[in-house]
Amino acid sequence: MSARVKLDPRAKALLIAAAIAAFVYMFMPSCALFLADEDDTLCHALAAAEAGVVEWPVDERWHSDPLGGCHVFDQVMMNPWCLSQASQDHLRGFGIAQGHNWGDFEVGDAATYESAGSEVNEPLGRTFNGYANLVYASVEGIELDRGRSLGDFEYYDTFLKWANAFVSQKTYRVNGSCVRNCQTVGSSSCAIANTVTGAFRNDYIDLFQTFYYDIDSVWRASTVVHEVRHARDQVLHIGGTGCPRRSACDRKWSDAGSNTYEMLWLAAYYWTPEDHPFITPARRSRAQALFATLRHGSFDDPVQWELSDLDLINEIPEFYVYQAACSEDPDNPHRCLFLAN
Amino acid sequence: MILFAGLVAIPYSSGGVAEPTSQLDERPLDRHLYVVVSQMDRGARSREFRESLAFVSAHADQVVAAWSGLLLAQPGTFRKWQLAYLVGEFGDESAITLLRALIDEPLPSAQQAREGSHMIDLAYTEDVASRIQAVMSIARIASHRPELRDRIVSELVALGRDVPLVKSTAFFELHKLLGSDFQTLRGYFGSEDAHHFDGFMPPPEWQALLQRRTQEHRDKEWERRQEGEPVCRRE
Numbered sequence: 001m002s003a004r005v006k007l008d009p010r011a012k013a014l015l016i017a018a019a020i021a022a023f024v025y026m027f028m029p030s031c032a033l034f035l036a037d038e039d040d041t042l043c044h045a046l047a048a049a050e051a052g053v054v055e056w057p058v059d060e061r062w063h064s065d066p067l068g069g070c071h072v073f074d075q076v077m078m079n080p081w082c083l084s085q086a087s088q089d090h091l092r093g094f095g096i097a098q099g100h101n102w103g104d105f106e107v108g109d110a111a112t113y114e115s116a117g118s119e120v121n122e123p124l125g126r127t128f129n130g131y132a133n134l135v136y137a138s139v140e141g142i143e144l145d146r147g148r149s150l151g152d153f154e155y156y157d158t159f160l161k162w163a164n165a166f167v168s169q170k171t172y173r174v175n176g177s178c179v180r181n182c183q184t185v186g187s188s189s190c191a192i193a194n195t196v197t198g199a200f201r202n203d204y205i206d207l208f209q210t211f212y213y214d215i216d217s218v219w220r221a222s223t224v225v226h227e228v229r230h231a232r233d234q235v236l237h238i239g240g241t242g243c244p245r246r247s248a249c250d251r252k253w254s255d256a257g258s259n260t261y262e263m264l265w266l267a268a269y270y271w272t273p274e275d276h277p278f279i280t281p282a283r284r285s286r287a288q289a290l291f292a293t294l295r296h297g298s299f300d301d302p303v304q305w306e307l308s309d310l311d312l313i314n315e316i317p318e319f320y321v322y323q324a325a326c327s328e329d330p331d332n333p334h335r336c337l338f339l340a341n
Numbered sequence: 342m343i344l345f346a347g348l349v350a351i352p353y354s355s356g357g358v359a360e361p362t363s364q365l366d367e368r369p370l371d372r373h374l375y376v377v378v379s380q381m382d383r384g385a386r387s388r389e390f391r392e393s394l395a396f397v398s399a400h401a402d403q404v405v406a407a408w409s410g411l412l413l414a415q416p417g418t419f420r421k422w423q424l425a426y427l428v429g430e431f432g433d434e435s436a437i438t439l440l441r442a443l444i445d446e447p448l449p450s451a452q453q454a455r456e457g458s459h460m461i462d463l464a465y466t467e468d469v470a471s472r473i474q475a476v477m478s479i480a481r482i483a484s485h486r487p488e489l490r491d492r493i494v495s496e497l498v499a500l501g502r503d504v505p506l507v508k509s510t511a512f513f514e515l516h517k518l519l520g521s522d523f524q525t526l527r528g529y530f531g532s533e534d535a536h537h538f539d540g541f542m543p544p545p546e547w548q549a550l551l552q553r554r555t556q557e558h559r560d561k562e563w564e565r566r567q568e569g570e571p572v573c574r575r576e
Contacts, residue, residue, distance in 0.1 A: 072382045072423070139565055157554060181460070188416070188464035189452040214463055216419055237459065244451040244469075248459045273562060282381050285426055285477060289470040292510050296469055297451070306509050308516060309541035315554045319547050 073217040073283060074120050076113040079132050080141070080278075082120070090135065090142040091128045094224075095171035095205070102176045123176055126212040130220025134164050136278035137269055158314035159268035162321065163225055170232035173204040180209040190214070192223050195230035203231040218269070218286045226262040244297035252301040256325040259298040264320060266291040267310035373397050374404065377427060384430075394431055398485070401433040412443050417467030425471045429478025434489055436482060437496060440475040444500065444507060448472070469506070476500055476507045480514035494518065498529055501537075512537040 007015070081087035088110065096102065102124055110124040120129055137160045138144055146168035148155050156162035182190035190210045197203035205227045211220060229235050235257045243249035250257040269287040272279050288307065295303050305324070313320045376393035385391055397404060408424055415421055425443065428436045448468060454460035476497070483493045494515065501511035512534070516523045527538050543551060 071419070072379065075379075075382060078382050139561075157557070183452065183454055183458075183460055187452065189454045189460045189462045191458060191460045192463075194459065210463065214419075244465065245461050246451070246454055247456060248454075248461050275566070277565075280382050280386070281384050282426060285474065286422070288477060288510075289422060289473045292473040292507075293466055293469045295509065296506060297466070306513065306537075308513050312543065312551060315558065316543060316547055316551050319543050 071119050071126075071216060073286070074126060074129050075118045076111065076120055077118060078280075079120065079129050079217075080136060081128050081132055082111040082113075082125075087135075087142050088128065091131045093146075094131055094134075094168055095174040096124075096127065096131075098173040099204075100173070100175045101178075104178070105176055123178075123207075123209075123212040126217070126220070127174075127176070127207060129217040130211075130224060132278075133218055133221035133269070133283070134160075134167055134224065137272065137276075138164060139277065153318040156317065159264060159317035159320060160272070160314060162317045163265050163268065167224060167228045170228050171205065172202045172231065175204055175206045177206045177208050179206075182210070193227050195227045197231050205231060216286060218266075218283050219290055221269075222262045222266050222287075222290060225265040226258040229258040229261040243300045249298050249300055252299055253303045253305060254325070259294055260325050263291055263294050263303075263305075264310070264313065264325065266294070267307055268313045268317075270307065271311050271314055369396065370400055370403070377430070378423070381423065381427060398431040398433075401431050402435050405432060405435045405439050409439050409442075412439060412471070413446060416449070417464040417469070417471055419467060421471045422467055422474050425474040425478055429474075429481035431485070432478065432482045433486060434492070437479055437489065437492065440479050441496060443475045444472050444504060446472075448506065472507060473510050476510045477514060480518050483518055490518075498526060501534070502530065508534075509537075 076082050081091055105123045110122055110128055111120065112122050112125065113120045120126060135141055135144070138158065140161070144161060144164055145155070146165045148165065150156070150162065150165060150169065153162070156165055180190070181194070182188070191208055192211050192215060193208060194206045195203060196206070205224075211223065215223070235255070237248055237257065237259075238251050238255065245259075248259075250259045253260050266287045269279060270284055270291065272284070274281075276284075291307055295306075310320070310324070313324075373393035373396040376389055377397050380387050380390040380393075383390060385394075405428065408428065412421060412424055412428075425440065428440060432440070449465060451462040451465040454462070479493055479496055479500075483490045497511045497515045497518070500507050501515065502508075504511070515526065516537075519526070524538060527535075530537070
């Protein structure tokens, strides 16, 4: 007696859709293929100018699309990890080594760079460039011991050092993703990264295509700090009414959420010596602009803290971790103490 | 990018490809603008950048005129922020006017995102960042055009009083620019802005630690400067 299983039409449709998706996935191209053809970028046109004559790009994307821009903070010469395997191993130690999907991108070495503008252009390389801002913001660089107790402020005696260890210790896994996670195709409303966390699971962070190609490396670094605050600490966004970033907003500074942490890191990055060997004036300006942008657009309640108020953040980081982050909540001024555990 | 330079040397037609014209005089400006843009991160640490910046500074009015469309008419991008930054590096009086116009441009609304999606409007973010940068760049111009300092102070005071989006940045830049003279501006502002003039100081119980750390860090910085640059960098 033959048994025939009759499939419900909806189940059949689902199976067909799954089969198509699996087939498409097998041939999924690298993220790099989504990049604008370098011949069409303005950077390329400028660099390739012969005798001072610029061959104007045919593609108009350079005019309005961020992908056509010159990502000056991604230039190979300004990112020391490119020259050192030890540095690359150190950067992988931020959870990238445990991450999924990075192998899909390996159309070239992480340090592959576009010849005209000397920009590192692989997703992994651009991720390294983001993390490089966390690492080289401290002059110890990869020599910094990231494994000490987060309460050891005699060792982590600047916020930048502390934040480096914070990111390292509170990240489990960082995944690459080719997804361009935007509202609609062509929309500028996009997710840069997403963190999945929960009581009974290992947290992970997904980095989207926008992370590599739409935002600069300083913003990438502050985004990492932001996401890590969601991860092991499980502090989620709870704001969103009347705030430009909407569901990515926090209710107030004293929730000590991801936006507060991102701003603290940007302030610490800004308040570094003018002759810092890694943080150039352009990067410092970018951090200042991003700080002000977050202050304006990512909290429901106006933020009282200003960049000038945070000028000692690299002198007494414990004050800012223990008290400043919670300081606009008069009912509970010490609820950040657990962060140092 | 030389879309700016290109605009100097090559009239851009909004319909697409522009036809190059032979304007030999502008070609060196293209080349120097390319250096300024592409070496922006290294900045004054690069001799080539310094030389090109000097050349561009001497033609600041041409470049500002060429870039005005890009700064005022385009949606927010990293490039827009970048141009606003660079204008501050070489700009003249016309640059102050352009940057002020950028700040006064109506800010587009942030796009709505799906509830709970945690999406942010990247163009909107860059538009805000560009306006913030415009304030910083106006202040920056005073460092290489000291003759414009009074005009710049007036502009920053006006921004601090009239433009909520950039108020905090305007105060910050005024303080940087004027140092202790910043306090003389107190009378120009109301009581709601008094906190900008009263610097934050951690509570007394943190002062001893602050002093020790400051000294330790100063010593470490001194050692670093004696040793040279510890971070590997290829010129």
